[in-house]
Amino acid sequence: MQSNIKYSAARIARLGRKGCDTMESLGRAGIFLAQSAVGVPSREGWSLWLRQMHFVGVLSLAIVLVSGLFIGMVLALQGYTILVDFGAEQALGQMVALSLLRELAPVVAALLFAGRAGSALTAEIGLMKATEQLTSMEMIGVDPLRRVVAPRLWAGFVSLPILTIGFSVVGIWGGYLVGVEWLGVFEGSYWSNMQASVSFINDIGNGIIKSLVFALVVTWIAVFQGYDLVPTSEGISRATTRTVVYSSLAVLGLDFVLTAVMFGGL
C-alpha cells in the first residue's frame, strides 16, 4: 500500500516535471525567436544572409522544382481520369491550379524544405554548439544569435515563399504537359477555366501567406533545435530527427488551421 502511493506520487511528479520542461523549452524558443529576429542585417550581416540564401534557397530549388513537376503531372493524370467520367475534363486546369496554389505547393514545398534545409541547419548549428564555437563567439564578444542564427532565420523566411511560387508554376506547367499535350484536353479551356476560377488575392495570396507561416515555423524549429540541443553526437542526431518530425507535424497541423480560417469560412 505504502509503496503503491509512493510509486504513484513519483509518476505524478515525473509528469509535472515533463510539463514544466516542455513549457520552459517553449519559452526559450519564444525568447530565442524574439532575440534573433531583431538581428537587423548590417553590411556584414547582409553577406552572411546572402550565403545562407544560397545554401537554403538556391540549392533547394532543384528538388522543389522537380517534385513540383511530378506533382502537377500526377494531379493532371488523376484528375483527368475522374473528370472524364463526368464529361468535365475541361475543368482540369482549374482543378490542377487550385489544388496546387491553395494546398499542395505550400505544404509539399515546406515538407521538402524541412527535410532538405531544416535538418542541415540543425546539424550545422548543433555541431557549432558541440564544438563550442558558439561559446567562443560569445567569449570574443560576438553575439551568436546575430551572427549565426539571424541570417539563417531570415534566409529561410524569404526563400520558402519563393520556392513555393516556383513549385506552383512548375506544377501547373506539368499539369499542362500531361493534360493538354498527352491526354488531349483542349488548350484554350485548360487556361481559360483556370483564369476564370483562380483569384489572385484569395488563392495565390492565401497560398503565399500559408508559405510565409510555414517558412517561419520550419526555420524557427530548425535553428532552435540546433541551438538548444545536448552537445553530443547523439544529441545532434536526435535534434535533427526532431527538427524533421516537429516541422512536418507543425506544417500539417497549421495547414488545417489556416485552411479552415482562409477557405472554410471560420
Added chain:
Amino acid sequence: MKRSKTMEFGVGLFMLVGILGLVFLGLRVSGMTLSAPSDTFRVEANFSNIGGLKPRARVTMAGVTVGRVEAIELDPEWYDARVVLRLNSDLEGQLSRDTTAAILTAGLLGEQYIGLSIGGDPDVLEDGDIIRDTQSALVLEELIQQFISNMVSN
C-alpha cells in the same frame, strides 16, 4: 568576409525566379489584366430567384463576357434578390433601358451566369440604373414539380 560573385549571382537569379513566377501566376493563372478596375459601371437587377448564382459569376451578352456579378443581397422591400452587376464601361450609354437580364446555366450542370439581351428603347442605361425586365433562374426541382402536376391534371 569573402563574397563570391557566383553566389551573389545565384541568389539574385533565385529572387528573380520568384518574382517572375509571381507575375506568371498573376497574369497567366489568375487571368489578371493590367487595366485599372475602375473602367466599369454599375447596374442593378432584381430577380425573384437567383438559383445558384454566385458573386464573380460572368455577365454575358450574345455569349461574350461583358462584366461580372459584384454582389448579391436580399432586397427586404420585395423579398427578392438584388444583384449588382459591374459592366465594362465601353457599354455605358449603349444598352437600352429595356435590356433584359436572365440567369442562364452553362451546360446541364454547369455554373450559372447572367445573359443580357438588348431591347429597343431609345433611352439608355447609366451608372446605377436598375434593369426592370428580368428572368429568374431555372430551378430544376420546380420544373419537375410543374411537369408532374401537369401530368396528373391531364
